Amino acid sequence: MCEGKIVSGLEIMVRYRCKVCGGTGIVRNPLWQEWDESIGREVPSGPEADWNGFEVRNKAWWSSRGCQKEPPEEVECEECSKGWVIRWVPISDVMRKAF
Numbered sequence: 001m002c003e004g005k006i007v008s009g010l011e012i013m014v015r016y017r018c019k020v021c022g023g024t025g026i027v028r029n030p031l032w033q034e035w036d037e038s039i040g041r042e043v044p045s046g047p048e049a050d051w052n053g054f055e056v057r058n059k060a061w062w063s064s065r066g067c068q069k070e071p072p073e074e075v076e077c078e079e080c081s082k083g084w085v086i087r088w089v090p091i092s093d094v095m096r097k098a099f
């Protein structure tokens, strides 16, 4: 009867640590990543810095993305729930990886 054969078509629920957030459940807001690569490069420095001019451009940048103010830098990971991913996978896939 039971010869260790894997029945195809069965699925099993598996839970594993999320690779996107490293299991923390938190990722950097994608908007902030975009910010880093665009206006974030224009952050003034030095005693002559034009902070007012930068603030105006910064506000305009955020409002052009639908944000009235700067959103939180960290947001919940969309790939998982609190660092864990739960998926239904074919039991044959799980057995192949396990042995």
Ligand SMILES: [Zn+2]
Pocket (backbone or CB within 6 Å): 018, 019, 020, 021, 022, 023, 024, 025, 026, 077, 078, 079, 080, 081, 083, 084
């Ligand atoms: Zn995650």
